Amino acid sequence: MNSSDSVSRGWQLLATRLVHAGRPDVVQPDGNAQGVFVNSPVSRGSTVLFPDLATMKRNGALRYEHETIYGAMGSPIQHDLERAVAEIEGGTDTQIVSSGLAACTTALLAFTSAGGHILLPDSIYGPTRRFADTMLRRFGVTTTYYRPEADIEELAGLLRSTTQVIFAESPGSHTFEVQDVSALADLAHDVGAKLLLDNTWGFGVFEPFRHGVDVSIQALTKYAAGHSDAIIGAITVADRDDWQTLRDATIQLGQLAGPDECWLTLRGLRTMSVRLAHQARSTLECALWLQTRQEVHQVLHPALPGAPGHEIWKRDFTGAGTVFGVVLKDRYTSRDMERMIDSLKLFGIGASWGGFESLVLPTSGGISRTAGDMLAAPAFRLNIGLENVTDLCADLEEAFSVLESSAHERLSGV
Numbered sequence: 166m167n168s169s170d171s172v173s174r175g176w177q178l179l180a181t182r183l184v185h186a187g188r189p190d191v192v193q194p195d196g197n198a199q200g201v202f203v204n205s206p207v208s209r210g211s212t213v214l215f216p217d218l219a220t221m222k223r224n225g226a227l228r229y230e231h232e233t234i235y236g237a238m239g240s241p242i243q244h245d246l247e248r249a250v251a252e253i254e255g256g257t258d259t260q261i262v263s264s265g266l267a268a269c270t271t272a273l274l275a276f277t278s279a280g281g282h283i284l285l286p287d288s289i290y291g292p293t294r295r296f297a298d299t300m301l302r303r304f305g306v307t308t309t310y311y312r313p314e315a316d317i318e319e320l321a322g323l324l325r326s327t328t329q330v331i332f333a334e335s336p337g338s339h340t341f342e343v344q345d346v347s348a349l350a351d352l353a354h355d356v357g358a359k360l361l362l363d364n365t366w367g368f369g370v371f372e373p374f375r376h377g378v379d380v381s382i383q384a385l386t387k388y389a390a391g392h393s394d395a396i397i398g399a400i401t402v403a404d405r406d407d408w409q410t411l412r413d414a415t416i417q418l419g420q421l422a423g424p425d426e427c428w429l430t431l432r433g434l435r436t437m438s439v440r441l442a443h444q445a446r447s448t449l450e451c452a453l454w455l456q457t458r459q460e461v462h463q464v465l466h467p468a469l470p471g472a473p474g475h476e477i478w479k480r481d482f483t484g485a486g487t488v489f490g491v492v493l494k495d496r497y498t499s500r501d502m503e504r505m506i507d508s509l510k511l512f513g514i515g516a517s518w519g520g521f522e523s524l525v526l527p528t529s530g531g532i533s534r535t536a537g538d539m540l541a542a543p544a545f546r547l548n549i550g551l552e553n554v555t556d557l558c559a560d561l562e563e564a565f566s567v568l569e570s571s572a573h574e575r576l577s578g579v
């Protein structure tokens with residue numbers, strides 16, 4: 166298998182499931198056949214009417230079965246998306262929520278309580294970190310940050326008798342450290358804690374529940390929606406008790422997603438394997454090209470041999486994503502890098518990733534670390550879209566000449 170196949174294999178393995186998962190069934194629950202649209206139609210509503218109180222009560226008792234007695238408990242199209250995501254993640258039940266961030270915060274609220282302690286990787290998505298440092302702290306939950314590359318002995322030393330959750334994000338936001346999720350799961354379970362994983366990068370190419378994860382979190386905003394036109398998240402579990410805990414929390418918090426976002430996401434899922442197989446190959450090609458550039462100190466892409474986390478990626482993942490990091494040589498300053506980024510023509514300057522279009526974002530300076538070192542040299546993150554990869558590399562090449570001129574002017578005092 167060549168390296169390009171290794172990043173796209175997982176998406177190809179998923180192709181059939183992505184086309185069929187969560188589609189309306191031509192056989193109704195009562196066994197009667199019915200004609201259905203290929204795609205779930207958008208269903209809008211708040212009040213649900215029942216023929217009598219007994220039916221209303223029966224449906225209310227079924228809320229753990231993704232039943233709706235009121236629109237705040239989800240709509241039929243949300244439940245179709247939940248079935249699809251549960252199947253792709255390999256879990257039993259999924260709760261769709263309003264954003265990827267809401268998926269992180271809702272899961273943390275569901276599985277912690279006052280007096281509890283959690284372990285978060287230092288590489289975690291910034292807004293999740295802020296939630297732990299502010300709101301969770303106010304509610305009496307204490308956080309310890311761990312180095313994402315820490316070994317199990319180091320992590321074991323951070324556990325407390327009150328540890329309720331170990332949170333993982335693999336690879337980490339911006340710096341792309343790959344974590345040994347199975348080992349983290351064993352560690353969490355040994356002390357009766359839950360392992361929560363932000364599996365957004367690994368959607369479809371990392372099977373969380375086979376690695377002992379209890380709760381898998383997705384920003385569906387990225388790969389699933391795929392067109393940078395929806396914000397939506399998902400939380401998936403594989404255990405009935407965890408599902409009850411989660412469902413109770415999401416109903417109490419009023420968490421759901423609008424029908425249009427669910428529809429856009431289901432639509433995005435149908436083409437995800439083609440988009441992402443293509444994008445993953447272009448991403449690797451671009452990363453390999455960047456490795457040859459003299460301006461670049463390091464390319465942080467887990468599928469590159471020698472990159473941080475590569476061995477675990479090779480062992481645990483069936484494919485790779487579209488976003489990765491680039492660390493420049495320390496001869497350049499942040500100002501040189503900013504000039505370079507401003508000169509790019511095909512890469513949009515913007516947050517997020519996983520969409521059909523290429524994006525760039527500076528990472529050094531904007532991230533906080535308390536358990537380990539910050540990136541010392543200027544660094545940026547690229548999302549590789551569906552553009553021709555030769556065009557993208559040509560754009561980067563021109564921008565590198567802007568980077569070099571900026572450094573030259575500065576160093577020669579021009």
Ligand SMILES: Cc1ncc(COP(=O)(O)O)c(C=O)c1O
Pocket residue numbers: 264265266267269290334338363365366384385386387396397398517518
């Ligand atoms: C790893 C990760 N998790 C969660 C989120 C939050 O997703 P959303 O933008 O849907 O809130 C992001 C967004 O960039 C992310 O990168």
